[in-house]
Amino acid sequence: MRHKKESPMKTVRKIDLLGRIVIPIDMRRAYHLEPGGYVELVPAFNGVSVQLCEPGAGISTAYAHMYAAVQDSAELNEEQKRALLDKLSEVEQLL
Secondary structure, three states: OOOOOOOOOOOOOOOOOOOOOOOOHHHHHHOOOOOOOOEEEEEEOOEEEEEEOOOOHHHHHHHHHHHHHHHHOOOOOHHHHHHHHHHHHHHHHHO
């Protein structure tokens, strides 16, 4: 059975046993996704959003995720959170 050619704007893909999905070639070309490049997976209202990562954005994005993780951590007490957030603020000034 032949399938209608999919639009680069919307597609459905199956997740394999290792959690991988394949981004169709037309989407990779349209958004200039090259092998070895990065995308960011962001929690969204109804699932996960896949967003392009700009070169050099990795550190500031990682910082934002780490800051949020420390704030939301149930494993750390308030003193530990404050100490880590202070250190992260020092890192932020370097970015």
